[in-house]
Amino acid sequence: MAEAWSLAVRVYWEDTDAGGIVYHAAYLQFMERARTEWLRARGVDQVELRASARVQFAVVDMQIDWLRPARFDDLLTVTATLAKSGGASGTFRQEVRRLNEVLVQATVRVAALDADTLKPCRLPAAFVE
Amino acid sequence: MAEAWSLAVRVYWEDTDAGGIVYHAAYLQFMERARTEWLRARGVDQVELRASARVQFAVVDMQIDWLRPARFDDLLTVTATLAKSGGASGTFRQEVRRLNEVLVQATVRVAALDADTLKPCRLPAAFVE
Amino acid sequence: MAEAWSLAVRVYWEDTDAGGIVYHAAYLQFMERARTEWLRARGVDQVELRASARVQFAVVDMQIDWLRPARFDDLLTVTATLAKSGGASGTFRQEVRRLNEVLVQATVRVAALDADTLKPCRLPAAFVE
Amino acid sequence: MAEAWSLAVRVYWEDTDAGGIVYHAAYLQFMERARTEWLRARGVDQVELRASARVQFAVVDMQIDWLRPARFDDLLTVTATLAKSGGASGTFRQEVRRLNEVLVQATVRVAALDADTLKPCRLPAAFVE
Numbered sequence: 001m002a003e004a005w006s007l008a009v010r011v012y013w014e015d016t017d018a019g020g021i022v023y024h025a026a027y028l029q030f031m032e033r034a035r036t037e038w039l040r041a042r043g044v045d046q047v048e049l050r051a052s053a054r055v056q057f058a059v060v061d062m063q064i065d066w067l068r069p070a071r072f073d074d075l076l077t078v079t080a081t082l083a084k085s086g087g088a089s090g091t092f093r094q095e096v097r098r099l100n101e102v103l104v105q106a107t108v109r110v111a112a113l114d115a116d117t118l119k120p121c122r123l124p125a126a127f128v129e
Numbered sequence: 130m131a132e133a134w135s136l137a138v139r140v141y142w143e144d145t146d147a148g149g150i151v152y153h154a155a156y157l158q159f160m161e162r163a164r165t166e167w168l169r170a171r172g173v174d175q176v177e178l179r180a181s182a183r184v185q186f187a188v189v190d191m192q193i194d195w196l197r198p199a200r201f202d203d204l205l206t207v208t209a210t211l212a213k214s215g216g217a218s219g220t221f222r223q224e225v226r227r228l229n230e231v232l233v234q235a236t237v238r239v240a241a242l243d244a245d246t247l248k249p250c251r252l253p254a255a256f257v258e
Numbered sequence: 259m260a261e262a263w264s265l266a267v268r269v270y271w272e273d274t275d276a277g278g279i280v281y282h283a284a285y286l287q288f289m290e291r292a293r294t295e296w297l298r299a300r301g302v303d304q305v306e307l308r309a310s311a312r313v314q315f316a317v318v319d320m321q322i323d324w325l326r327p328a329r330f331d332d333l334l335t336v337t338a339t340l341a342k343s344g345g346a347s348g349t350f351r352q353e354v355r356r357l358n359e360v361l362v363q364a365t366v367r368v369a370a371l372d373a374d375t376l377k378p379c380r381l382p383a384a385f386v387e
Numbered sequence: 388m389a390e391a392w393s394l395a396v397r398v399y400w401e402d403t404d405a406g407g408i409v410y411h412a413a414y415l416q417f418m419e420r421a422r423t424e425w426l427r428a429r430g431v432d433q434v435e436l437r438a439s440a441r442v443q444f445a446v447v448d449m450q451i452d453w454l455r456p457a458r459f460d461d462l463l464t465v466t467a468t469l470a471k472s473g474g475a476s477g478t479f480r481q482e483v484r485r486l487n488e489v490l491v492q493a494t495v496r497v498a499a500l501d502a503d504t505l506k507p508c509r510l511p512a513a514f515v516e
Contacts, residue, residue: 012423014152014416018145018201021376024317025143025286029401032283036399036460047460058324059282065319069376072147073423073434118279118327141294143287150505153446154419157412158272165270165331176331187453188411194448198505202294202305247408247456272412274405276459281401330405 004081005038009096011074021069027104031094032059034078035110038092042126054115055124060089064106074098085127088112088120133210134167138225140203150198156233160223161188163207164239167221171255183244184253189218193235203227214256217241217249262339263296267354269332279327285362289352290317292336293368296350300384312373313382318347322364332356343385346370346378391468392425396483398461408456414491418481419446421465422497425479429513441502442511447476451493461485472514475499475507 009030017023039046049055070076077097084091089111096104114121144155168175178184199205206226213220218240225233243250273284297304307313328334335355342349347369354362372379396417404410426433436442457463464484471478476498483491501508 010420012416012420013146013148014154014419016147017142018147018149019142019314019316019373020147020149021316023143025283025290028283028286029399032401033397033399045460047458056277058277058279058327061321061323063319063321066317069316071434073432115277139291141287141291143290148443148445148502150445154412154415157415158270161272161412162268162270174331176329185406187406187408187456190450190452192448192450195446198445200305202303244406271404271406272410275400276403276405276407277400278405278407283401 004079005034005041006077006079007034007037009033009076009078011070011072011076013072016072021071022074024066027064027066027096027106028062030076030078030096031080031104031106031108034080034094035092035108038080038082039126044124044126049124050115053124055112055121056115057110058113058118059108060111061109062106064104066104068101068103070096070098070103076103082127083107085123088123090123090127133208134163134170135206135208136163136166138162138205138207140199140201140205142201145201150200151203153195156193156195156225156235157191159205159207159225160209160233160235160237163209163223164221164237167209167211168255173253173255178253179244182253184241184250185244186239187242187247188237189240190238191235193233193237195233197230197232199225199227199232205232211256212236214252217252219252219256262337263292263299264335264337265292265295267291267334267336269328269330269334271330274330279329280332282324285322285324285354285364286320288334288336288354289338289362289364289366292338292352293350293366296338296340297384302382302384307382308373311382313370313379314373315368316371316376318367318369320364320366322362322366324362326356326359326361328354328356328361334361340385341365343381346381348381348385391466392421392428393464393466394421394424396420396463396465398457398459398463400459403459408458409461411453414451414453414483414493415449417463417465417483418467418491418493418495421467421481422479422495425467425469426513431511431513436511437502440511442499442508443502444497445500445505446495447498448496449493451491453491455485455488455490457483457485457490463490469514470494472510475510477510477514
């Protein structure tokens, strides 16, 4: 289960705010991009999954710590590690780093939903080992 | 056809960037909020329209001038005036103002699309007088 | 300390994603809008505070549960209640509701930062009773 | 002057809306990312430029056509070509493509601003040949 995945993310103007640093909610976007690439690396095509199996994902809860600010033009590394998985939801440990500095840490629980009813359903096999 | 509509929009942190001013693309969101309220004021419920008539809207082209910057916490007025309308598309004149100062001016063409095929279709009656 | 504040927020297209529901990070924006209005209601002008006292705010941690999805055109109520406050940080309890239904619940800790050094500093008096 | 630059951009959930396609304002973000990388490729470090020469950039006008929709998970190519440049502003021709299909076309004028006064100033040498 302890498989790590990381994605490089560049900070653009759209990610910053007038406080001069990256807007706090932008990190949730960065972390979702990393989970999307994690899924792709494990062979999950979300478009195909939704079209054929009518399964989509939703974030259900998150504990997040913003430790240090990122700034415009920073090159960040965003990790995703599946920490726990079972039934209808999986829990990721994620970090956003700049070189060796940890900027943001989060624990993110993601559920599989039936795309028609938005009710929980079984996670695809990619989440289970 | 020269019916004006205006919506008050407050600038929050999410709308700004590290240049200290409102991010240029945020004005497109403000202008779409004003068009949404313009539609509502003319009795168009977009959710109902999509569910029953399978019609949704898409912006097809825009000419936009950013004249002066807005800043965090500014209270803006966003106008929408239907300038032209016919067949499958309507053209709005829109402005974003702070008191009497015009900050942004745009001409925005919006088309009606069949929600299933994304092909152009006839505009709803609210656009036609 | 148990003072509640609520802000009405309309869901626009910009807040939704192709899953058909409100994008999970958009709720963080809604909750920050409510905290901004809470500050305003207590007489804090963030622009003035930053210019004169060189104080700005940053979200430092959050626990958030997305319970039920909001959709395009929903009219939401976003609350902010200061639950705890001391020294350099204050903790808010926040909810996003649609009528009587709770859609999102969060505990959000906000710190005061020196705008020049981004180091923690004393919270303004509005946070202390 | 006719130097082309292109950047690969992946579409994530954050870029889409409940219409099932990429939100129209998201393309402005994609195009700005490409201009940022165009600047970097020509040796312009925007952070350094702002700190040392007090110069920042602002988009002043744009003509944009949304021709075909992009969708979640599409891999797009975003181009930036400097079409004209002189004094305080430069004009880019930009396209967003999916393979050989042109989805969005825009003409974007960008000005150099004094970071303190936000008044127009001379473009950096990277814009002039």
